[in-house]
Amino acid sequence: MFDAxxxxxxxxxxxxxxxGKLTESDIDQAMRAIRLSLxxxxxxxxxxxxxxxxxxxxxxxxxxxxxxxxxxxVVKIVSDELTALMGESNVALPLASKPPxxxxxxxxxxxxxxxCSAKLARYFVHQGRAPMLxxxxxxxxxxxxxxxxxxxxxxxxxxxxxxxxxxxxxxxRGVEEARRTxxxxxxVDTAGRLTIDAEMMDELVRIKQAxxxxxxxxxxxxMTGQTAVEVAKAFGEAVDFDxxxxxxxxxxxxxxxxxSVRAVxxxxxxxxxxxxxxEALEPFHPDRMASRILGMGDVMSLIERAQENVTVDDAKRxxxxxxxxxxxxxxxxxxxxxxxxxxxMSQVLGMLPGFxxxxxxxxxxxxxxxxxxxxxxxxxxxxxxxxxxxxxxxxRRRRIAAGSGxxxxxxxxxxxxxxxxxxxMKQMGSGRMPALGGLLGR
Amino acid sequence: MSAEGGDAADREAWAELFGLAPxxxxxxxxxxxxxxxxxxxxxxxxxxRQTISPQLAGIYAGKLVTQDTWDELEEALxxxxxxxxxxxxxxxxxxxxxxxGRITSGADxxxxxxxxxxxxxxxxxxxIRLEHQPTVIxxxxxxxxxxxxTVGKLAYRxxxxxxxxxxxxxxxxxxxxxxxxxxxxxRSGAHFVxxxxxxxxxxxxxxxxxxxxARGxxxxxIDTAGRLQTQHNLxxxxxxxxxxxxxxxxxxxxxxxxVLDATTGQNGLSQARLFDQAADLSxxxxxxxxxxxxxxxxxxxxxxxxxxxxxxxxGEKLEDLQPFDAQAFARAIFAPDG
Numbered sequence: 201m202f203d204a205x206x207x208x209x210x211x212x213x214x215x216x217x218x219x220g221k222l223t224e225s226d227i228d229q230a231m232r233a234i235r236l237s238l239x240x241x242x243x244x245x246x247x248x249x250x251x252x253x254x255x256x257x258x259x260x261x262x263x264x265x266x267x268x269x270x271x272x273x274v275v276k277i278v279s280d281e282l283t284a285l286m287g288e289s290n291v292a293l294p295l296a297s298k299p300p301x302x303x304x305x306x307x308x309x310x311x312x313x314x315x316c317s318a319k320l321a322r323y324f325v326h327q328g329r330a331p332m333l334x335x336x337x338x339x340x341x342x343x344x345x346x347x348x349x350x351x352x353x354x355x356x357x358x359x360x361x362x363x364x365x366x367x368x369x370x371x372x373r374g375v376e377e378a379r380r381t382x383x384x385x386x387x388v389d390t391a392g393r394l395t396i397d398a399e400m401m402d403e404l405v406r407i408k409q410a411x412x413x414x415x416x417x418x419x420x421x422x423m424t425g426q427t428a429v430e431v432a433k434a435f436g437e438a439v440d441f442d443x444x445x446x447x448x449x450x451x452x453x454x455x456x457x458x459x460s461v462r463a464v465x466x467x468x469x470x471x472x473x474x475x476x477x478x479e480a481l482e483p484f485h486p487d488r489m490a491s492r493i494l495g496m497g498d499v500m501s502l503i504e505r506a507q508e509n510v511t512v513d514d515a516k517r518x519x520x521x522x523x524x525x526x527x528x529x530x531x532x533x534x535x536x537x538x539x540x541x542x543x544x545m546s547q548v549l550g551m552l553p554g555f556x557x558x559x560x561x562x563x564x565x566x567x568x569x570x571x572x573x574x575x576x577x578x579x580x581x582x583x584x585x586x587x588x589x590x591x592x593x594x595x596r597r598r599r600i601a602a603g604s605g606x607x608x609x610x611x612x613x614x615x616x617x618x619x620x621x622x623x624x625m626k627q628m629g630s631g632r633m634p635a636l637g638g639l640l641g642r
Numbered sequence: 643m644s645a646e647g648g649d650a651a652d653r654e655a656w657a658e659l660f661g662l663a664p665x666x667x668x669x670x671x672x673x674x675x676x677x678x679x680x681x682x683x684x685x686x687x688x689x690x691r692q693t694i695s696p697q698l699a700g701i702y703a704g705k706l707v708t709q710d711t712w713d714e715l716e717e718a719l720x721x722x723x724x725x726x727x728x729x730x731x732x733x734x735x736x737x738x739x740x741x742x743g744r745i746t747s748g749a750d751x752x753x754x755x756x757x758x759x760x761x762x763x764x765x766x767x768x769x770i771r772l773e774h775q776p777t778v779i780x781x782x783x784x785x786x787x788x789x790x791x792t793v794g795k796l797a798y799r800x801x802x803x804x805x806x807x808x809x810x811x812x813x814x815x816x817x818x819x820x821x822x823x824x825x826x827x828x829r830s831g832a833h834f835v836x837x838x839x840x841x842x843x844x845x846x847x848x849x850x851x852x853x854x855x856a857r858g859x860x861x862x863x864i865d866t867a868g869r870l871q872t873q874h875n876l877x878x879x880x881x882x883x884x885x886x887x888x889x890x891x892x893x894x895x896x897x898x899x900x901v902l903d904a905t906t907g908q909n910g911l912s913q914a915r916l917f918d919q920a921a922d923l924s925x926x927x928x929x930x931x932x933x934x935x936x937x938x939x940x941x942x943x944x945x946x947x948x949x950x951x952x953x954x955x956x957g958e959k960l961e962d963l964q965p966f967d968a969q970a971f972a973r974a975i976f977a978p979d980g
Contacts, residue, residue, distance in 0.1 A: 236726060239720055239726060240725070240726060240908050241908070242723075242907030242908055242909070244721075245717055245720055245721050308905065308930070309786070309788070309930060309958075310785070310786025310787055310788055310903055310930070311786060312785065312786055315785075339958065340791075340822065341821070341822045341825035341826065342818040342819075342821035342822035342824075342825060343818070343822075345817070345818035345821050345822075346816065346817045346818035346819070346822075347817075348818075349817035349818055349839075350817050353817075394930065394932045394934075394957065395932075395934055396932050396934060397932075397957070421786065421903070421905070421906075423784070423903075423906050423907060423909040423910075423913075424905050424906065424907060425723035425905060425906055425907025425908065425909075425910075425935075425938075425939065426720070426721045426722070426723050426907065427723070427905045427934055427935045427936075428905075428907075430934045431905070431934070434934075448784070448785060448786075448870060450870060450872070450873075451784070451870035451871065451872045451873075451909070451912075452870075452871070452872045452909065452912050453907075453909040453912075454908070454909065456907065457907070476785075476815075476873075568874075568875070569875075
C-alpha cells in the first residue's frame, strides 16, 4: 500500500538528512517534491494544494528551521497533516439502537460493492451478529447469483428475487424479511452506477427513501484517480453517504483516493479491502495509514491479523510443546498454515517497520512458493513420519520428494533445519519458533 | 434485441475496426453519424456538470496567453489523469507553438490542445484485424474494470457483422462470472465454452480455441478473471493461459486487450506495464468514460508504453462500446462546447 509514495517521501527526506539547518529554498524544494508525489499518488489537485500549503506553512516555522533534525520534523509534520486529513482515529460503522441495522452499499460499476457486501457480512458474523444480504443489482447479469454464491461461502442468507427488475421493491422486501426472520443487520447491495446517469442515481435515492438505512456506505476503488472528488461529491449530494469502504488496496495503487474522498466529503473511511479472499477486510486506521505512507510499517495491523487467526488455546498448546521440545512436523505444519492465513508473506512482512528498505537493498523477493513447497513436503509424509522424523530413511526421502514434486535435497534441507530448530528450542526452554525465518530464505 | 445495437453508422464504424465489408442499412433507416463524440456530449448534457473542466473553459475564454494559462492548463491535464510526465510534455509542446506565434489566444489553445492529444493518442486509426481462422482475442484486466461486459458486447458486434464467434469463460474465479457471460453469449448467439467455477482457466482457454478451430469459427473471445497486476501467482496464471492458447495455434493470441476503467488514476500505468509483461498487450479498452472520468491515463499509457486504445465504453448499453476514434475522443474531452 502506498509503496511509491513512501519511497518518494523517503527519497526527499534522505536528501535533507545530514545537512544540519535548512534554508527556505530547501523547504520549497521539498514541498514541490511532496506536491508531485501526492499528485502521482492520485491525490486530487485541490486536496494536494490544501495539504502542501498546510505542510509548507508549518515547515517554515521555527520548529523546523531551527531544529537540528529538520528532516524528522518535516516527516512528523507530513505525518500529522496526512493523519489529520484522513480523520483522527478509526471510526466504526454505526449500528442501530433498535435492530436491525440497515446498511446500504453504493458506488460506481466495478468498485467492488458485491464482494465488499459479502466481506462486510462475514466481518459481522465474526462480531457475533446475524446479518442478511439483499441483492438489489437488477442491472448486471448474474449479479444476484454472485451475491448468493458469496453469501453461501460466508454462511449468510441472501434475499434475492429472480426475474424482478424492481430494485426498490426488492430492497424493501429484503429488509422486511430480515425483520421477520430476526436478523439484526441487513446489507443491501445495489447496482453500480455512473454519477451522470440521472435515472440510476434516482433509483438509489428511492431505495434509500424506501428502506431508511442506518448508514450508507460508498464503495471506492483505491485505484481511482482525480475523479474520486467528483464521485464523492455526486454520491454525497444524492444519498449523503456516512462512510467509505476503500477496495483493492492490496495492489500497488498509491491510494490517493483515500485522501481525496475524505477531504472532500468529510466522511470517514470505515473499511479497507486488502485481498481477494472474503476475510480480507479490515477497519481503517488513519494514523496507521499515515505511518505506512512514511515507511514506518504497520505493526498494529499485523498483531490484529495474528489475533484474528490464532486462538489463545492454539498458542498455549504450541508454547507448551515448544518448551518441552516435543514439537513435531505436524505442529509445524499447523503453525505455518496459521501464518499463511494472515495473508501472502509479502504483505505480512511488508507491515514490519523497515522491511521494505531491507527487501529493496538486498533485492529480496518474498516467495510464497517456498512456503508452499515446505507444506507439500510435510503433506507427503505419513503421520508417523511427521511425528517422528527420525524414521525417515533414504527410501522414504525419495518417496517424499517424488510425492511433493520437490528434490531429495530439499527434503534433506527441511529435515535438518527442523532438527536444528528443535534442538535450539530445547536449549532455550521457551520462546517461539525462532527458525521459521531460516526455512523461508534459502 | 433487434432494436439494440445502434444504427447503420455504428455498424459501419465496427466494420471498419475489424476490416470487414460495411453492412447494408436496414430498410427505412437513415444513417446518422452519432459516434462517441456526440454520445459523450449527450451523456454530459444529461448530467449536472459542464462538459469540459472549469479550468479549460477559463483558458479558452482568455484573450491573451500568459504564464497563468500554462499553469491552469497543467492543472487541467493533471485533473484529467494524464499524469505529470505527459502533462509537462503537452504543455511544453503548446508553449513552443505559442513561442512560434501560432498560439496567441485562449481559443487557439483549444484547437492546438485537442489536436496534440489526438496526435499522441493515435496517429493511425484503431484496428482489430480478423486475419486468422479463428482470430483469438484474449481480454485481461484488474478486478471490476469491465472485462466480462466488454467480451459480451464485442461478441454481439461481431455476430452482427456476420462473424461466427466462440466465447470462452476463463474467469473461473469470480462467483457467477460464468453465468453473467452466458447471458451475453445467448444475446449474441455465440457458442459458449464453459467449465465449472474453480476450473483451470488454461483448460477453458484451450477448449475455447480448440472448439473455435473445430467449428471453423471466425473469432474466439476469451474472458479472464480479474487480477491485480501485483499478484504474482495470478499474473503467472495469465502467462500460462496465453501459453496454452499458443499450443493450439502458434500465432495466437492475436489480440490481447487490457480493459481499463477510465476512472483509474496513475495506477493504470502499472497495470499496463505488468499486464504487458505477462501477456504482451496489443491494445487498451477504455471503459466507463462518462465525462467525469476523462481517461487521461490512456494518454500516459500510449506515450510511455506505446499501447494504443482500440475501444472505448461510455456506459452500460450495448451501443456504448465503440471503436476508438482519437479525434473524437480528444474533442470530447478537451474541445469547447458547441
